[in-house]
Amino acid sequence: MVEPQRLLWLFFSFSGRIDRRVFALAGVLLYLIRAYPIYRMVMANDDEATIAFWFGIFALIFGVLILSHLALCAKRLHDCGYSGWWGLLFLVADIFFFLLLCLPKGMPGPNQYGPRTNSPGTRE
Template sequence: MSFQQALWAFFGFNGRLSRQAFALAGALLYVIRFYAVSRLDLRMDQNILEQLPSMFLMVMGVLFVSHLALAAKRLHDFGRTGWYSVFFIIGDIVVFLILCLPQGTQGPNRYGRETNAPA
């Protein structure tokens, strides 16, 4: 996978994404998120503790936007609008698991000719 493909996969909101690619990318984001949360309880010096909240919020924001982009592309794969990805805000891991279940549209749809590629 090239850098541009990875950038599209995690931050692009157009195109379609298959179940397998969605599940793997989402699992990677959850691992990163849980690792960041687990590192909060470490005892660090005062300088690092002062910068930690802003760094943590920035990392979580990037991961959240990335999850929304993945959800939008997954919704596109079975013909739904990407705006439904806002439900990810409410349900997070439940919505992630639900989006892993349905099979995508076979062949082209209005969101792209093929899966795992930008529109």
């Protein structure tokens, strides 16, 4: 079982590093969560109340999910030795930037963003 503190770090902290596998799995999970309300709106068959309800749910979770994606991007960029600020490109090219960050290997050993991959960093 994953500790809640590790999940909070993974999805909401901008410090530390994560490898390709963790980045890809966590990112796909966030995309699936984001897609579910959209799926429900599409399946509502013109029922305006249902569409409005699921749009409200989508609007509520969208900001949290974007923040989580940005945190994942920052940690993945840290693993490759880059500043997390480059993660703001995610806001422009969402899925393309996600796929791009799934490709490169991280830097072996410690770097300025943390001692090892998949762990909190030493600085923000």
